[in-house]
Each structure stands twice: as structure tokens, then as C-alpha cells.
Amino acid sequence: xxxxxxxxxxxxxxxxxxxxxxxxxxxxxxxxxxxxxxxxxxxxxxxxxxxxxxxxxxxxxxxxxxxxxxxxxxxxxxxxxxxxxxxxxxxxxxxxxxxxxxxxxxxxxxxxxxxxxxxxxxxxxxxxxxxxxxxxxxxxxxxxxxxxxxxxxxxxxxxxxxxxxxxxxxxxxxxxxxxxxxxxxxxxxxxxxxxxxxxxxxxxxxxxxxxxxxxxxxxxxxxxxxxxxxx
Amino acid sequence: xxxxxxxxxxxxxxxxxxxxxxxxxxxxxxxxxxxxxxxxxxxxxxxxxxxxxxxxxxxxxxxxxxxxxxxxxxxxxxxxxxxxxxxxxxxxxxxxxxxxxxxxxxxxxxxxxxxxxxxxxxxxxxxxxxxxxxxxxxxxxxxxxxxxxxxxxxxxxxxxxxxxxxxxxxxxxxxxxxxxxxxxxxxxxxxxxxxxxxxxxxxxxxxxxxxxxxxxxxxxxxxxxxxxxxxxxxxxxxxxxxxxxxxxxxxxxxxx
Numbered sequence: 276x277x278x279x280x281x282x283x284x285x286x287x288x289x290x291x292x293x294x295x296x297x298x299x300x301x302x303x304x305x306x307x308x309x310x311x312x313x314x315x316x317x318x319x320x321x322x323x324x325x326x327x328x329x330x331x332x333x334x335x336x337x338x339x340x341x342x343x344x345x346x347x348x349x350x351x352x353x354x355x356x357x358x359x360x361x362x363x364x365x366x367x368x369x370x371x372x373x374x375x376x377x378x379x380x381x382x383x384x385x386x387x388x389x390x391x392x393x394x395x396x397x398x399x400x401x402x403x404x405x406x407x408x409x410x411x412x413x414x415x416x417x418x419x420x421x422x423x424x425x426x427x428x429x430x431x432x433x434x435x436x437x438x439x440x441x442x443x444x445x446x447x448x449x450x451x452x453x454x455x456x457x458x459x460x461x462x463x464x465x466x467x468x469x470x471x472x473x474x475x476x477x478x479x480x481x482x483x484x485x486x487x488x489x490x491x492x493x494x495x496x497x498x499x500x501x502x503x504x505x506x
Numbered sequence: 507x508x509x510x511x512x513x514x515x516x517x518x519x520x521x522x523x524x525x526x527x528x529x530x531x532x533x534x535x536x537x538x539x540x541x542x543x544x545x546x547x548x549x550x551x552x553x554x555x556x557x558x559x560x561x562x563x564x565x566x567x568x569x570x571x572x573x574x575x576x577x578x579x580x581x582x583x584x585x586x587x588x589x590x591x592x593x594x595x596x597x598x599x600x601x602x603x604x605x606x607x608x609x610x611x612x613x614x615x616x617x618x619x620x621x622x623x624x625x626x627x628x629x630x631x632x633x634x635x636x637x638x639x640x641x642x643x644x645x646x647x648x649x650x651x652x653x654x655x656x657x658x659x660x661x662x663x664x665x666x667x668x669x670x671x672x673x674x675x676x677x678x679x680x681x682x683x684x685x686x687x688x689x690x691x692x693x694x695x696x697x698x699x700x701x702x703x704x705x706x707x708x709x710x711x712x713x714x715x716x717x718x719x720x721x722x723x724x725x726x727x728x729x730x731x732x733x734x735x736x737x738x739x740x741x742x743x744x745x746x747x748x749x750x751x752x753x754x755x756x757x758x759x760x761x762x
Contacts (some may be wrong), residue, residue, distance in 0.1 A: 299526050300646060301655075307643070307644065312644075321639065322692070324644075326638045328637050331632075338621035339542070347642055406567060410564050413560055420539050423527075425541075434517050462751065464711035466750070468708030472729075478626065483690065488727060491701075491723070492701070494695040495702045496698075498698065498702035499719055
């Protein structure tokens with residue numbers, strides 16, 4: 276198999292990974308963008324869209340406050356989309372169920388992303404010490420270069436996380452797919468129902484709103500009634 | 507040596523754009539310190555010269571951390587204060603004290619509004635459309651989040667530069683905390699809508715009566731409660747899918 280799709284996915288991983296902390300933060304790093312972007316680059320945007328939607332709901336409430344580092348949902352989104360597109364066995368296996376399987380096998384590796392992110396931030400710790408030296412020597416142009424080295428550190432962390440997620444996911448998929456592929460067709464409709472609802476539950480648990488239970492139940496009731504009447 | 511010139515618009519825009527890289531050298535020791543100095547450096551080189559520039563650079567390498575969006579008003583106001591200081595004007599509060607006093611509240615307000623409310627709301631709307639297979643959901647998400655976020659970044663920077671200390675009044679007038687509370691109401695409504703749509707669409711696919719849809723709310727609330735009590739969302743999802751798989755096998759729906 277050609278390595279080209281993996282290079283493309285690595286490029287997406289780098290762009291989205293830098294947006295996560297180091298550069299812009301225009302939310303290209305969110306799964307709802309990173310996964311469809313990867314899918315689009317690999318010529319299968321629909322798969323990316325499903326993976327992005329499921330993952331976004333699941334980890335929507337995790338926020339990077341202060342020095343806390345949440346699991347790397349960006350690289351999970353890129354990695355699982357890359358796996359779902361490149362490893363798709365053919366029309367005998369349903370696309371959505373296979374995408375969810377790819378997501379499930381890559382999710383645990385998202386925690387490893389935190390390790391590389393921490394490593395990058397520790398490496399950045401040496402930069403301001405060197406910046407102080409540069410200031411003492413009145414070499415102000417060096418400050419820009421030192422600061423931009425941080426981008427390299429974060430970029431490297433993104434690529435390493437992507438690599439681990441891809442390899443780990445690939446290994447798990449090789450083990451699980453032969454066992455589960457026969458069931459995927461029948462399980463798919465249930466997964467389409469259960470996975471987004473599990474995501475909603477995870478998201479709802481993080482919302483800091485006083486009457487969330489009542490508002491949520493009321494909104495469900497109204498929309499469900501409308502769908503029953505006009506859907 | 508005193509520099510007395512005001513910063514040109516070109517330099518100010520350069521600083522505002524550099525702030526997009528504020529977190530590039532984020533570190534555990536002093537967080538955004540080098541990012542802050544990198545951002546304001548074009549202005550400092552205009553305002554200060556020689557030993558004074560060295561002293562000010564050294565000073566601004568101290569600890570700094572705030573929300574990347576609401577750090578911009580602090581940067582703008584700090585620049586104006588540095589200008590006033592370089593002209594020998596008396597300041598009510600030192601620039602360092604001002605930075606320290608503003609960083610914490612701006613971080614709390616910005617994290618709560620942008621990370622905790624606006625982003626989940628924009629994402630949940632986009633997820634609803636994405637589940638329906640609409641590719642424009644991605645563009646909609648980017649617009650819903652970035653129009654206010656980028657607007658407030660640059661508007662905050664210019665307001666900070668114009669108003670110096672008085673940026674505090676401006677930030678208060680934006681009432682981001684109140685707005686966040688109202689938007690969280692909207693977020694919960696959207697989550698209710700997504701659940702209803704997923705239930706209605708999904709029950710049709712599994713060929714179950716729509717009456718089963720009414721059981722969705724207690725199940726979602728129970729799972730949400732478990733996650734709130736400390737069950738990891740990853741463990742919850744894997745557990746749920748495994749239960750589904752086992753349940754289907756037990757019901758002989760899936761062949762063994």
C-alpha cells in the first residue's frame with residue numbers, strides 16, 4: 276500500500292496540532308474540523324464527518340485550563356479518520372460501524388498525546404532561560420527565533436502522537452477486525468443510536484448550568500414531539 | 507534614554523498579529539512569558555533604547571498566563587502604559603502589577619466563555635448538522651466560534667491600547683459571564699435537540715417503535731450522572747458498546 280495517504284494525514288496532523296496550542300487557535304484542531312479535513316484530503320469527507328461528530332461530543336467538555344493537558348482529541352480525530360479511510364476492507368463492512376471501531380481503537384492512545392505535549396512544554400522551559408541570556412547580551416533578534424522554536428516542539432509532539440495513535444490503532448484493528456467484522460453490519464444501527472447519545476451524556480455532565488436536567492428534558496420533549504408530528 | 511513617540515498603526519497591527527503566536531513557547535515554569543515579550547517586542551524597540559530596553563525585556567520575561575483571546579486587551583493596555591512610562595508620566599499602578607492583576611480574571615472569564623461555552627455551543631450545532639451528513643457544518647462551526655473570538659481579540663487589543671487601565675470598565679461592559687450563562691442554556695437546549703433527533707432517526711433504523719424514544723432521556727441523564735461522578739467518558743463509551751455487543755449476542759440478533 277502506498278504511503279502517500281499517511282503523509283497527507285501527517286500533514287493534517289501537523290496543521291491541526293499546531294492550531295491546538297502554538298499557533299492561531301482558530302479551532303482547526305477540534306475533531307469536528309480536523310477529522311473532516313483529514314477525510315477531505317484523503318478523498319472521503321463523509322467518514323471524517325461522522326468520526327468528527329462522535330468524537331467532538333464525547334470530549335467536548337474537556338477544556339485546557341491553566342497547566343492541565345486534556346487527552347489529544349485532535350490527533351485521535353486525524354488518526355482514526357486516516358485508519359478508517361486507508362484500512363476500510365470493502366463494501367461488505369458498513370462504513371459507519373467501521374469508523375466507530377476505528378475511533379474506539381484509537382481513543383485510548385489519545386492519553387499518550389498528553390505525554391508528548393508535556394514533553395514539548397518541558398522543552399519550552401529552556402527557551403525563556405536562553406531568552407534571558409539573549410537579553411543580557413542585547414541580542415534581541417534571537418528572541419524571535421527562540422520563541423518560534425516552541426512551534427517546532429509542539430509540531431514534533433503532534434507528529435509523535437499521531438504516529439503512536441496510528442500504529443497502536445493499526446495493531447488493535449488487525450487483531451479486532453477479523454473477530455468483529457461479521458457483526459458490524461447488524462450492530463451498525465445500534466451504534467449510530469448509542470454512540471452520539473453517549474457523547475451527549477458526557478457533554479451534558481460537564482455543562483455548568485443550574486437547571487440543565489429540566490432544560491435538557493424539556494428540549495428533548497419539544498423536539499421529539501415535533502419530529503413525531505412532522506418528521 | 508527616553509523615547510516619546512507613539513506607536514504607529516503598522517507596529518500595532520504587527521503586535522496584534524504576533525499575538526496569534528502568544529502560546530508558541532508555552533512552558534510550565536512561566537507559561538506565556540516569552541510569548542508576551544515576543545508579541546510586544548516591535549513596540550518595545552520603538553519605545554525604549556539601550557539599557558532601558560534591556561531592563562524592560564528582562565522584566566517582561568517574568569510569569570504571565572491568561573486566556574489567549576482576552577490576553578490581547580492586557581497586551582494593548584500594557585503597551586500604552588509602557589509608552590506613558592517612557593514619557594515620564596506618573597502611573598497609578600506599575601505595568602507589572604497591572605499585568606498580574608488582569609491576567610487571572612481574564613483567564614477565568616475567557617476560559618469560561620470561550621472554552622467552556624462558545625466552543626461547545628458552536629460545536630454542538632455543527633455536530634447536529636454533521637450527524638445529518640451536512641458537510642457545511644464544519645464551516646458553520648468555524649464561523650460561529652471565530653467571528654466573536656477573532657473580533658474580540660482585535661477589538662480587545664485596540665480598546666486596551668486606547669483605554670489603558672480603563673480597559674477593566676470595557677471588559678466589564680461586555681458582561682461575558684452573564685452571556686456565558688445564557689449561552690449555556692442554549693447549549694443544553696441544543697443537546698436536547700440532538701438527542702431527540704438521534705433517537706427519532708436511530709429507532710427507525712433499529713426497527714423499534716418510537717415509543718422507546720421516551721426512555722432515552724433517563725438513560726442519557728443516568729450516564730451523564732455517572733460521568734459526573736468520576737466514570738471516565740472513554741470507559742463509559744467502551745463499556746456501553748461492549749454491553750450493546752453482548753446484549754445483541756444474548757438476544758440472538760447477532761449470530762455467535
